[in-house]
Amino acid sequence: MIRARNLNRGRRASAHKTLTVSLGKFSYPIHIGENLLPQAGSRLARLGFDTAPIVITNPTVFKLHGWKLCKSLQAVYGPISVIHIGDGERYKDQRSLNKIYDGLFHARADRKSWLVAFGGGVVGDIAGFAAATYMRGIRYVGVPTTLLAQVDSSVGGKVGINVPQGKNLIGSFHQPSAVLADTGVLKSLPARELAAGLFEVIKCGAIRSTAMIGYLEKHLSQILSCQSEALQHIVLESLRIKAGIVARDEKEKHLRMVLNFGHTVGHAIEAATHFKRFKHGEAVAWGMLAALGYSMELGLTPREEAVRLASLIDRVEKMPSLKGIELSELWDALIRDKKFRAGDIQLVLVPKLGVTRIRDCIRRQHFKAYLKHFLRRGKRIF
Amino acid sequence: MIRARNLNRGRRASAHKTLTVSLGKFSYPIHIGENLLPQAGSRLARLGFDTAPIVITNPTVFKLHGWKLCKSLQAVYGPISVIHIGDGERYKDQRSLNKIYDGLFHARADRKSWLVAFGGGVVGDIAGFAAATYMRGIRYVGVPTTLLAQVDSSVGGKVGINVPQGKNLIGSFHQPSAVLADTGVLKSLPARELAAGLFEVIKCGAIRSTAMIGYLEKHLSQILSCQSEALQHIVLESLRIKAGIVARDEKEKHLRMVLNFGHTVGHAIEAATHFKRFKHGEAVAWGMLAALGYSMELGLTPREEAVRLASLIDRVEKMPSLKGIELSELWDALIRDKKFRAGDIQLVLVPKLGVTRIRDCIRRQHFKAYLKHFLRRGKRIF
Numbered sequence: 001m002i003r004a005r006n007l008n009r010g011r012r013a014s015a016h017k018t019l020t021v022s023l024g025k026f027s028y029p030i031h032i033g034e035n036l037l038p039q040a041g042s043r044l045a046r047l048g049f050d051t052a053p054i055v056i057t058n059p060t061v062f063k064l065h066g067w068k069l070c071k072s073l074q075a076v077y078g079p080i081s082v083i084h085i086g087d088g089e090r091y092k093d094q095r096s097l098n099k100i101y102d103g104l105f106h107a108r109a110d111r112k113s114w115l116v117a118f119g120g121g122v123v124g125d126i127a128g129f130a131a132a133t134y135m136r137g138i139r140y141v142g143v144p145t146t147l148l149a150q151v152d153s154s155v156g157g158k159v160g161i162n163v164p165q166g167k168n169l170i171g172s173f174h175q176p177s178a179v180l181a182d183t184g185v186l187k188s189l190p191a192r193e194l195a196a197g198l199f200e201v202i203k204c205g206a207i208r209s210t211a212m213i214g215y216l217e218k219h220l221s222q223i224l225s226c227q228s229e230a231l232q233h234i235v236l237e238s239l240r241i242k243a244g245i246v247a248r249d250e251k252e253k254h255l256r257m258v259l260n261f262g263h264t265v266g267h268a269i270e271a272a273t274h275f276k277r278f279k280h281g282e283a284v285a286w287g288m289l290a291a292l293g294y295s296m297e298l299g300l301t302p303r304e305e306a307v308r309l310a311s312l313i314d315r316v317e318k319m320p321s322l323k324g325i326e327l328s329e330l331w332d333a334l335i336r337d338k339k340f341r342a343g344d345i346q347l348v349l350v351p352k353l354g355v356t357r358i359r360d361c362i363r364r365q366h367f368k369a370y371l372k373h374f375l376r377r378g379k380r381i382f
Numbered sequence: 383m384i385r386a387r388n389l390n391r392g393r394r395a396s397a398h399k400t401l402t403v404s405l406g407k408f409s410y411p412i413h414i415g416e417n418l419l420p421q422a423g424s425r426l427a428r429l430g431f432d433t434a435p436i437v438i439t440n441p442t443v444f445k446l447h448g449w450k451l452c453k454s455l456q457a458v459y460g461p462i463s464v465i466h467i468g469d470g471e472r473y474k475d476q477r478s479l480n481k482i483y484d485g486l487f488h489a490r491a492d493r494k495s496w497l498v499a500f501g502g503g504v505v506g507d508i509a510g511f512a513a514a515t516y517m518r519g520i521r522y523v524g525v526p527t528t529l530l531a532q533v534d535s536s537v538g539g540k541v542g543i544n545v546p547q548g549k550n551l552i553g554s555f556h557q558p559s560a561v562l563a564d565t566g567v568l569k570s571l572p573a574r575e576l577a578a579g580l581f582e583v584i585k586c587g588a589i590r591s592t593a594m595i596g597y598l599e600k601h602l603s604q605i606l607s608c609q610s611e612a613l614q615h616i617v618l619e620s621l622r623i624k625a626g627i628v629a630r631d632e633k634e635k636h637l638r639m640v641l642n643f644g645h646t647v648g649h650a651i652e653a654a655t656h657f658k659r660f661k662h663g664e665a666v667a668w669g670m671l672a673a674l675g676y677s678m679e680l681g682l683t684p685r686e687e688a689v690r691l692a693s694l695i696d697r698v699e700k701m702p703s704l705k706g707i708e709l710s711e712l713w714d715a716l717i718r719d720k721k722f723r724a725g726d727i728q729l730v731l732v733p734k735l736g737v738t739r740i741r742d743c744i745r746r747q748h749f750k751a752y753l754k755h756f757l758r759r760g761k762r763i764f
Binding site: 094098101105132133134135136137158160163165168169170171172173 | 480516517519540547550552553554555
């Protein structure tokens with residue numbers, strides 16, 4: 001289902017890896033490695049992209065790395081149009097989407113045009129949604145620049161925007177035609193941003209791979225100090241895990257649900273704090289802790305397994321606390337969730353690291369009482 | 383690929399037909415017949431829709447037929463939410479789309495919710511696009527109320543909105559989960575609206591079925607006076623033709639292009655007259671005449687075949703004239719077309735009724751000179 005191979009180009013043997021996300025006629029390759037940006041043009045040309053793309057990005061990313069990408073694309077395609085949207089989650093809205101549409105019309109983009117989504121998750125989601133809906137769908141290539149975007153949003157095809165009623169409530173599924181994940185770019189990330197992405201990596205390990213958990217425990221300091229090989233390893237392995245799940249379940253159904261480990265409570269924590277206090281990954285980390293604690297309480301997860309994961313999370317970053325979050329706010333956010341409210345309460349639990357179980361029909365009152373306890377005690381529940 | 387069967391309910395044998403559009407896991411049934419609205423609730427319940435839908439419609443349609451649909455839905459599902467958008471092509475815009483989104487949030491629609499698109503092509507396209515993008519895609523059922531919508535927009539899954547830059551430029555492909563085409567509703571259509579839809583029926587015959595052309599020649603007066611059996615026959619046969627093509631080519635590729643017979647020049651005529659003078663079907667009728675004449679000039683279509691189709695078109699309705707349309711405006715609109723501008727000029731031609739040929743690499747100057755001649759002479763070219 002998933003194939004990874006070394007490209008072995010010249011002397012930098014094993015420097016770059018390619019992973020194929022197998023989705024039938026929507027299959028696409030992900031190239032992973034350090035210093036991919038300067039090769040973007042030639043790599044994409046080899047993949048069959050034969051006209052100049054339009055790059056969607058934000059000023060922060062573009063200032064840091066734009067010249068490398070554009071120089072490489074220009075060498076192959078000539079002058080490149082660039083459309084900027086604002087930097088930050090609050091720009092993942094209809095105004096930015098319209099700005100992209102306008103830019104595409106202005107650039108006379110047609111059905112054969114293609115976009116490059118160059119930035120973090122916000123750019124990826126909104127550029128992907130623009131690609132999904134411009135002239136009923138054009139191609140796009142992801143060039144994610146944060147760890148979170150590289151391991152998470154570059155696989156799955158979930159694209160969309162936020163609306164006042166909630167995050168990602170308008171969107172669709174649209175697979176990229178290729179993804180280039182340059183792990184070298186991650187070195188310019190703020191430490192907190194890197195840590196937040198790492199929580200998604202931990203999630204991938206928690207649901208599918210004890211080897212990954214072991215690797216993280218052993219190499220955490222190398223990762224946090226952006227050692228190339230370690231970064232490349234965790235990005236590749238996370239993508240392999242995620243792509244394996246998505247390939248078997250393209251649209252969000254049962255299997256794919258396991259990727260939501262930590263996300264149910266995590267989303268609610270983000271919403272209850274108005275998306276200000278926590279980075280997404282941090283909220284997911286708290287969400288994983290909440291799910292672990294609940295699973296422990298149900299007698300599903302042995303204490304030592306829960307503690308092992310909690311310790312790893314703890315070593316990554318001192319996260320913002322849960323202090324001051326009211327149970328009522330958290331609960332309201334939880335039952336407004338688009339996954340949650342479609343029927344019964346379901347939670348993804350991890351009875352053992354690397355193994356998941358979907359728990360249906362959770363008793364509302366019981367879970368609410370647990371959350372009250374969790375909000376008060378935080379990590380001290382372990 | 384396409385199955386039609388009589389439902390033979392009670393004494394009204396052969397009154398209702400069902401056609402399945404075969405698109406793998408996106409296959410769906412189309413029910414065709416007179417007086418289907420009062421059975422909408424029970425038919426949809428039998429198809430597995432088990433929660434109350436949200437109806438998207440416009441005030442004109444709703445005043446005429448809304449009570450029949452809603453009574454029937456309410457009997458099965460209880461109270462029904464209705465979201466109104468304005469009546470007319472100019473309401474197929476982002477404002478109406480946002481109005482639908484807001485209505486859906488207000489009604490607390492979730493991923494398991496489903497919409498009923500109750501109206502003509504505008505309602506179908508915009509409600510379908512709302513369904514395609516609300517929470518990354520929910521189900522919708524088409525209940526088309528114009529002849530054009532019944533034969534054209536209910537098959538193909540093309541959904542979208544207009545933007546200032548052009549028609550249908552933002553959208554996607556999203557198949558309905560079922561379509562109910564009540565031919566009885568067509569009796570309340572203004573004569574010109576019915577005629578405009580009939581041109582799409584003629585197109586279906588022209589590209590695939592001389593039997594259909596023969597039927598139209600023979601039964602035109604029954605159709606124009608809304609005789610039930612004749613209406614049902616042409617809707618069923620048109621859908622059969624269109625569904626057969628779409629089933630083999632879901633996303634717009636080569637085969638599906640034949641459905642654009644008459645549309646290339648037709649769209650340009652609409653755009654050059656700012657979508658005011660012609661109904662879509664009328665513009666397509668002029669477009670078919672333009673394509674036929676050009677094909678005659680290329681020596682591809684014998685004069686008698688072209689004259690036969692032109693005479694049928696002529697008998698349907700006295701269409702608004704081409705008078706005053708400047709060649710430059712028409713040409714500009716033509717080369718702005720999203721199909722047209724992606725490379726070479728391509729035209730769908732009909733060398734013989736029922737048979738199509740896609741003509742690539744049309745010489746621009748030659749075609750432009752022909753259009754100048756066509757604008758001046760109109761139907762007199764035959």
